[in-house]
Amino acid sequence: MRLPDVGPFGEGFWRSPLRGPWLASVLSTVLLPLIAVCALTGFASHWAYDTDVGANAVWGGAAAGNGFDLYGFDWPASPPWLYAATQGLHVVTGVAAIPLLLAKLWTVIPKLFENPPLRSPAHALERLSLVFLVGGALFTFASGVINIQLWYPFGFSFVPAHYYGAIVMLAALLVHVGLKLPVMVAAFRQRGLTAPLREDLDHTEPEPGLPEFHTSAPHGAVAPTLTRRALLGGVGAASAGLALMTTGQVVGGPLADLAVLAPRGRGRGDGPNDFPVNKTFAAVNIPADKVGPDWRLLLHTPDERRAELTRDELLAMELVTAELPIACVEGWSTTQAWTGVRLSALARLAGVDEPRELDVRSMQPGGSLDRSTLNRGQVTHPDALLALRVNGADLSLDHGYPARIIVPALPGVKCTKWVGKLVFS
């Protein structure tokens, strides 16, 4: 059934000569690999949380509701930059995909107002699936971008929403790619892979559309004011610019200066403790006397307390220094020289020679980060430390004084700060 040809439903409403299946196909060709990398590294991050180990369940309580736990094996503790790389890629590709996604949606917007709106049951079903594709994609990208800027306006739990929102998008995307592949092939056959990029303004003609498909090619286009080369160049530059900004906070060093608008490009000075902080001491409400001279590290097995150490006693043990990155789930990382006691040495002190798991308890009251469980490979790695010092100075309160966990390739949120108790099993 046809709607009246009014407004956006009318044939002559969408008049840009640049829209059409070729432009949509080019944008998709660039967008798809970015989304693929972003999705894979996103699932890698879920894996890195080792949600099936100990108290690591990220939502819905122990053992229930941890997403697709198909991984079945532990997140490795080497190479040390593994999580910095995967999560950096996740955030960089995600942010870089935004201009491409917007351009793609601009290209195909006439299809939203297709007339007649429903041609057949097949068409209706496909359009229903597109609601989930567009809604899932916009939601997943928007929630991610909002979350890395530490704005929490959602009122719902971010992690399951972002995780399952991505699955909604990917399920709809997979079938969309399958169904549209013939359109893409036809568009590239008709116009050439890159030939339209060489047209100057005088030779920029409207896309003719494809005889066997309904496409976003215009009816009655206006004269062009832009070449396809300029449009795609602009979108590409925007994407590259955003990627560069976010790369600055992943790689750090001189590149950090490029992170002008990215949230974590800024240190606080040049001192040993002035690298970026995820959560300051002031933000977590630990009473000051708990981190004073009366602080003791408690070493436990699941059944009993095995030892109690002061900070001086810890400093008198064999100390190890390791250059390790700490990488945040928000996509930024920073490499520092950490000094502390090996976790394996503390395990032996607790009488556990071959630890399977380590449950770390912070003095932080409540919150999701007050506790985390490390897997066997993480506890036994020679560079897995209970750090007491960084860059030759005592840890600052903001970086977890009196002691914090630092383990190669462990997500930053699991490098628990203000450690009070270690339970080896």
Add this chain to the structure above:
Amino acid sequence: MQGFRERYGAGPLHLLALLASLAVVAYALSRSLELTSNPERLLVWMGGSIVAHDFVLLPLYATLGVIAAVALLPSGGGSRLRIAALNHLRFPALASGLLLLVWYPLIGGPAERTFMRNSGLTKDVYLDRWIILSAALFALSAAVFALRYRGLRRGT
């Protein structure tokens, strides 16, 4: 088989693929609604993201683009010079708008309190940086336009 095609509008594989995909979508949606606090707000966000993009953001920037084109180009198309002027205006405008869209929580300030508290940073620089960056983009675009000016005049 031909009867199916006529009634459904595509082959059976089309139907199977879409049903499988929609089943995964339904599963993922139900899991997210079950696991999150305030599931109704999640639905509002998912539906709202479509409305916000398709019916607010896109019409907004498209309308601004049309207004700029109508203001700069005489009806029936403009000279090369005028078209170039339009483009040297809309490129920095779109870039600046994109930066605002992506980094709005930091630039616009809703994230300010949590961000400052959690990061320990004391100075909110993002609004200033966005303004400076936007000004630089417009200035750069104007400078390139000035360099092209002669060639563009000759071209008309």
